[in-house]
Amino acid sequence: MRAVRMEKRGPAKEALVFHANHRLPQRQPNQVLLAAAATSVAAGDWKMRSGFAPIPLKLPKILGEDVSGVVLEAPTGSKFKRGDRVFGCTGQVLKSGEPFGTNAEFVAAEESVLALIPAGVSFQEAASVPVSGLTAWQALAPAMPLAGKRVLVHGGAGGVGSFAIQAGWAIAKAQGAHVTTTCSGRNVEFVTRQLGADVAIDYTQAPWEASPGATAAPFDHIVDTIGGSYERASLRLLSKGGSFANLGASGPGVDKVSVWGIVGMLLGAMWRSMLGAVRLGPPYKFVMQDCTASKGLDQIAALMAEGKVKVHLDKVFTLEELAAAHEYAEQGHVRGKVAVTICDDPAARWLAAS
Template sequence: MASVPSVQKAWIYSEYGKSGDVLKYEESFPVPELKEDQVLIKVVAASLNPLDFKRMAGVLKHFDTPRPVNLGYDFAGVVVKLGSQVKKFKVGDEVYGDTLERVQEFKQFGSLAEYTATEERLLALKPNNLSFVEAASFPLAIETAYQGLERAELSAGKSVLVLGGAGGVGTMAIQLAKQVFGASRVAATASTAKLELLRSLGADLAIDYTKQNFEELPEKFDVVFDGVGEGEKAVKAVKGGGKVLSIVPPPTPPTIEFYLTATATILEKLKPYLESGKVKPVLDPNSPFSFSKTLEAFSYLETSRATGKVVVHPIP
């Protein structure tokens, strides 16, 4: 491995606002210094999350770190250096994961850069059948879907409604509900053009939210997984005694408000499903965006029209 430089190319913000106004390309941002439990990764691909632009807009500034901040959480790449306490990985390993354990613990260094550092517990070996672009699309979305469905107590034989089924988390929630949790019936919402995608991922019922009000359907569900913030409507779609879980604050009581605690344990647990193709990556047709087009990638994500995940690749 070539020696690691002290500075790198990265996308950063120094003040709060819309991505088009505040996100800047920086050619000499510091490479993060490793803590003893961290791994330094040469980033090959990174994916974007709504959390990125919400943080950049200042919605979460009471949790934020000192600026300038290098954005990005999900990544796939190659290990180039190990902290003194790291045991699971070696230099040259192809890995994927994220830089963020909890929203309340933001870091200054993210994944939209040539190098990123993250804790060993947030990192897993990349499944051999996945490209770096595919692997980078998974971590936060699949971990959020898995932990959320677990928290909502989805189990074999129960029914689930996924609101926002074509989004990054929604596409994972449909597949996990069917393949991993053994749901007897999976319903999901999307716009007209995306209904076939929902069916291909395992949805038994694909609901066109532009033509149907899901909360008025006679059928009710054991679990409603709200990925878009439908509030009172979501509560109307659940059976008595069922659970409604939302990943978009603020929730409408009695909805469970859910925030991910990231862990590579989930990636390791789901590895057989990824390797067998039972759970597959869903990349937006416009992906990947090149590193120089990161602003365009954010502009597109902010339209809320993306399907699955928006990925940035290659990274210099």
Template structure:
């Protein structure tokens, strides 16, 4: 099969087209002909940082985690999937799991689900990593109907899904963005947009919560921004974040009695730990999508498999709105 290979990591790491052996489905795996894949920030980090990240595969490597495609063969001990079905998932591109920048992937059947019927392959490929991340974070933070929920980075890959899922779960949703286009997207998704560049945390907490703070905050920006989340949270509030690779003063979190949930959705893949939970989440997300409550936003540009390097550069440019997708 044709695959895009990274032979060495680094700032100038290049993808090259190679013919490699087509995988065969092993125990518990299905062979999927990939129709589309999407690029996530963690993919670009692996390409640049290589073994500085403990989750990067050995080179030569096939990167890419998210995909949608059609099952072509089913391995032993697989239940619930048959040849010809359309599926989506996040199942490779790290550690010892070959990725999705190829014509085929042999994927653990626990990590996939049937593709939402009302999405194209491109749209479905955009959802797995960000969908699982947003869903897990909201669940762990105990989202309930009627809560005031703040999503930091509401126009981003994870954030725009978190906004829609929070709405689906019955919350009153607010989200931060940094410009007119981001604000417009947030509003179109049914949330109240907050321009973090022009409005202080104190100002928007006062304006939208009468100073009481938000019940739940999903912080897809994280890092230093977690201090803003601590400031914006209500007493005994819940915070879920996808980025906590930082040093923080937790004094404010202590005095407000906050709960912090760190979401690192790659754990099941890395450690073969409760992988079936990802399949279950993807199944739940498909039902939400088919009910018309969630739709991924795609960047205006799409790319062929051979142009994977351009797709990665597009995401790294910071100019994207929505997920960058590669079509086979």
């Protein structure tokens, strides 16, 4: 199969190698085998590849967690059948010994991580949802129901942020929820007009935490996709009883983290979670994204089917261009998502042939 494999850490063009004839993944009895149509580049992908964080990895390894495609084989009694259009997040990121990710023509994935692609959604759009959409949902979950609440989403123009704003909007807007977000000036129109945020704070103009959008009234829930100084400032803006979701981001402008940096961040998060649990601090959740479809993907898919959540594709690359897609995402200013086409029509290409 065609696949792009990470063969060492470092710059994308050196680390990511295209193979025209890679060996296939073996489907396990509980897994679905997909002919992949598309994948996406999530922040975790380029961070693993670049050496941004010292995450243990057994190399070589096919990176990628997001996938969309058609079912070729499914377990006995599966809810999916051959030919179904599905999408999901395989969850291979933390399995350091797993050689197969989704930057490849064939993907084996647990049935529990997959969902049917809503009608009218393209393969590229679908492949852009799972990692970011699940994370956004799981970061909003502690504050649900969101009715009547003031929510602050940091980094609203990015992958996770764009889904968090839309989901927050879709599930609570009718009941009067209010969504504020931080972004650069070029994305103010995007986050307000296209995603539905009520207030956009341009973080490039002045300290965001001192702007009227941040100080007008306390927030009932904060989704922090930026971390570091953003977390410290955000915690001061929470209402009494307000909650906080930490996504493990390292702070604005940080381009590398050490083992000790990660340990410090995790200990800090554990400490704050404990304080929250015993009510000596705000309820605090460290989000480690769970790929199970019922933990957010099914819900986002339902909102997509109703047209309430849309995928905003910033750029679409081909599998052969994966290194360029990483380089683009790594700049840290993706608007929406970066998708990667693997095969335009996997049903025509593989269902008839097998």
